[in-house]
Amino acid sequence: MTHTPSRRTALAAGLVATAVIAAAGCSGATRDTAGGSRTADAATLDLTPTTAPATGELANANWLLEDEPDSLDLDTQGSSAGRVVLTNVCERLYQLQPDMSTKPLLAEKAETPDDKTLVLTLRSGVTFHDGTPMTADDVLWSLQRHADPDMEQGDEFGNIAAMRRTGDRQITITFKAPDAMFFKALAGDAGIVWNKEQVEKAGKDFGTPGQPDACTGPYRLAGWKSGDSITIERHDGYWGKKPLTKRVTFRWASDSALVNALTTGAADGTYAESPNTASALRGKKGIAQHYGPSTASLVLMPTERGGLADPRIRRALSLALDREGIAASGYGGMVQPWATPVGSGAWGYEKPVFEAAQKAVAGAPAAPDAKDITAAKELVKEAGADGSEPIVIGTDASQGRTVVANAVRAALQKIGLQGRIKTVPTSQFEQFYSAPEARADIDVLVGDWYISKADPMGFYDNALSDSSNNWAGFKDPEYDAQVKKALATLDDAERAKLAVGIQKTFTDAAVWISVAQVPSVLVLDEELTGPPASMAYLYYPWAAELGSKKG
Secondary structure (H helix, E strand, O other): OOOOOOOOOOOOOOOOOOOOOHHHOOHHHHHHHHOOOEEEEEEEOOOOOOOOOOEOOOOOOEEEEOOOOOOOOOOOOOOOHHHHOOOOOEEEEEOOOOOOOOOOOEEEEEEEEOOOEEEEOOOOEEEOOOOOOOOOOHHHHHHHHHHHHOOOHHHHHOOOOEEEEEEEOEEEEOOOOOOHHHHHHHHOOOHHHHHHHHHHHHHHHHHHOOOOOOOOOOOOEEEEEEEEEEEEOOOOOOOOOOOEEEEEEEEEEOOHHHHHHOOOOOOEEEOOOOOOHHHHHHHOOEEEEEOOOOOOEEEEEEEOOOOOHHHHHHHHHHHHHHHHHHHHHOOOOOOOOOOOOOHHHHOOOOHHHHHHHHHHOOOOOOOOHHHHHHHHHHHHHOOOOOOOOOOEEEEEOHHHHHHHHHHHHHHHHHHHEEEEEOOOHHHHHHHHHHHHHHHHOOOOOEEEEEEEHHHHHHHHHOOOOOOOOOOOOOHHHHHHHHHHHHOOOOOOOHHHHHHHHHHHHHHHOOOOEEEEEEEEEEEEEOEOOOOOOOHHOOOOOOOOHOOOOOO
């Protein structure tokens, strides 16, 4: 999958629980030298993708998840909890790095003899946990399984013309058209290599308690006690570097139970997925928090109802929105005002280019001044809006979204428009994303979003004329053409140039209104270190680098 509502259920499937954790106390606001509006500046928020390397071994680490996985077969149930466990057990053809770049892994080498052909040379000496060697047949079978339309990653393979074994250690993939995003997909769940024999033997039970993991990674699945815990153990026959931690035991808790387990030392760490968790643990003795880049963002998503159909009204709202106030009041200063719809974790290549483009975005002040409000009122006047009909803001009752919704209503009032908030139970909120009929009574959704690929082009297809996520009906043939060109551009530098132009079109039209970027957070016992702090933890074997600070 290329894009998902942030932390709504499964990263690949597009549904995970809200992850709004970030560096505390940093607003990221600056004022330009001309005295104009403040804009989000990534450089003011200190996000570090890695933690200090560990030197000491651990016999066991106790790790917390917010939910028990439904399955450990990421082809059928791509949940965030399952991925946090399995990324230490299973490996992919490419690997997302802590700095959000990608490199070949089980594919030792990748070549593109032409722009529609990818030749993968597989790493030799790799064995599955049952001791059998990884073969080209296993790799091809795994890719074919991922490509099944009924599987979670099926949509990643829509541009594939053929996949063939072309040697003992070689797979050749041909495309209908050049496809820059497929390389990124191979660092995600579309690149997992399964042991064909084990998966077929387990059948429909694969991924359930009592079944083997069928993978090649530094840890093997040692046990799953349904309702209690999952244990992984260091695999002594691993082909790569030996992990420092011998065993990791996963249990699940939420809210106060999770906080209590970490503060009492019953648990050693977690990748937090709730702002309440981060704020409750901040400053606690014996606990360290590490913040890293993520692709996640808070956004306002105009709907089909039409209250924000006019781009001038959208731009006006963006100019009047108090992003600093939202960050401080809604998220305890733990998100950063942001001008684009994807977080800085998407800058997996050509980072200086994307960083400069982020700073150059106009019309998204961190805190609007009088000049911004005047410009916004002029846009409303040009649009001919009289404010007689309220713009309806969809939200749930969570603290963060409630603050955003109230800030939107306040911004509308400042520019002569009415806002009305429609609040639904959290259990119903997800329907706004997936069901047009659920959005029928709202004009804008207080949303959150992230992409599974460290490339901004994994996001901007959301505004294509035929995208199911283009609720407001934005149509620009040149935009469509540029997006398709960028997605077919294999050269990173050239694709980055195209991406920043596409970004400018998107932000100038305020197709979605960006609010804040949402970095990721790693919570650890202060005596431990090693795992990445970035969003890469969902795809990188973080436990293999976990250990103590002292040897």
